[in-house]
Amino acid sequence: MIPLYHDFTDETVLVFGGGSVGARKARRFAAEANVVVVVSPDFVDEAFGGAERVREAPSPDDVAGWIDRTNPALVVAATNDEAVNEAAERAARERGVLVNRADRSGGRDAGSVVVPATVTDGDVTAAISTGGASPALSKHLRERVEAELDGAGAMAELTGEIRETLKDGDCSPEERRDAVRAVVRSSAVWKALRTGESKPRQEADRVIRNTMGGDR
Numbered sequence: 001m002i003p004l005y006h007d008f009t010d011e012t013v014l015v016f017g018g019g020s021v022g023a024r025k026a027r028r029f030a031a032e033a034n035v036v037v038v039v040s041p042d043f044v045d046e047a048f049g050g051a052e053r054v055r056e057a058p059s060p061d062d063v064a065g066w067i068d069r070t071n072p073a074l075v076v077a078a079t080n081d082e083a084v085n086e087a088a089e090r091a092a093r094e095r096g097v098l099v100n101r102a103d104r105s106g107g108r109d110a111g112s113v114v115v116p117a118t119v120t121d122g123d124v125t126a127a128i129s130t131g132g133a134s135p136a137l138s139k140h141l142r143e144r145v146e147a148e149l150d151g152a153g154a155m156a157e158l159t160g161e162i163r164e165t166l167k168d169g170d171c172s173p174e175e176r177r178d179a180v181r182a183v184v185r186s187s188a189v190w191k192a193l194r195t196g197e198s199k200p201r202q203e204a205d206r207v208i209r210n211t212m213g214g215d216r
């Protein structure tokens with residue numbers, strides 16, 4: 001499997017199953033997707049991220065109709081009824097719609113989607129999957145990576161600005177690459193971004209001056 005980031009901004013996500021797994025996936029996708037619809041005969045007492053909840057218990061034969069009516073980019077099969085999850089997977093696949101089986105780890109068909117554990121800081125996103133082998137490990141590693149990514153969003157923003165400034169200047173692409181590499185490696189810049197004790201841009205400019213001066 002190859003991780004690819006998918007933009008759901010203008011898309012619909014259709015979730016079957018209103019248990020805690022359906023709720024977690026609904027919250028995840030409602031943070032970005034235009035519309036998230038959860039179809040289930042009952043709903044656990046948890047947040048669904050503002051998703052639309054439809055109280056129905058579709059039979060395996062009914063599932064395709066829901067996909068046709070809502071026209072989703074992704075179907076999440078998160079019921080505790082294997083036949084319904086199976087039908088959702090089949091109907092989605094027949095229509096060329098992405099499908100996430102929450103009740104399956106191994107034996108995936110081509111085109112299936114795994115929801116990874118995710119850490120986000122600003123525009124920076126890290127995703128962790130164990131190929132389905134151990135979701136608990138994905139969660140544990142996500143918690144560890146969270147600390148590592150602290151300040152990464154601000155670092156992306158700062159070095160994004162620096163790249164633009166250097167592109168407008170008269171340095172060569174090699175000099176620009178070395179300067180940006182030095183900034184992202186600088187513990188002084190990271191510290192400034194994380195603590196606010198000094199000005200990140202000033203720290204970065206100091207690092208760049210040293211780099212441009214050949215002091216590497």
Ligand SMILES: C[C@@]1(CC(=O)O)c2cc3[nH]c(cc4nc(cc5[nH]c(cc(n2)[C@H]1CCC(=O)O)[C@@](C)(CC(=O)O)[C@@H]5CCC(=O)O)C(CC(=O)O)=C4CCC(=O)O)c(CCC(=O)O)c3CC(=O)O
Pocket residue numbers: 024025028100101102103104105106113114115116117118128129130131132133134135136137138139142
């Ligand atoms: C294949 C996959 C399909 C998919 O859902 O996409 C899948 C499948 C299954 N999960 C199961 C169990 C658990 N899942 C979690 C947690 C998460 N599960 C997530 C993803 C995935 N889970 C995909 C693979 C990801 C990968 O490759 O690693 C995360 C990362 C993302 C998310 O769901 O948002 C989220 C952590 C989010 C976070 O915190 O960051 C916990 C931990 C807990 O609850 O504390 C447990 C209990 C402990 C355990 O069993 O490990 C079971 C058994 C059910 C049973 O026994 O009945 C199955 C089905 C099976 O194994 O057959």
Ligand SMILES: NC(=O)C1=CN([C@@H]2O[C@H](COP(=O)(O)OP(=O)(O)OC[C@H]3O[C@@H](n4cnc5c(N)ncnc54)[C@H](O)[C@@H]3O)[C@@H](O)[C@H]2O)C=CC1
Pocket residue numbers: 016017018019020021022039040041042043044056057058059078079080081084101102103104135
């Ligand atoms: N991917 C993951 O992270 C995890 C996956 N699982 C798997 O996902 C499945 C769901 O887990 P939970 O939410 O904990 O289960 P749950 O039993 O709490 O919830 C299942 C939901 O599906 C609903 N449902 C039943 N028939 C339906 C139908 N015909 N149409 C629509 N909804 C229907 C139920 O009413 C219930 O709301 C489990 O079968 C389990 O194998 C479990 C834990 C974690």
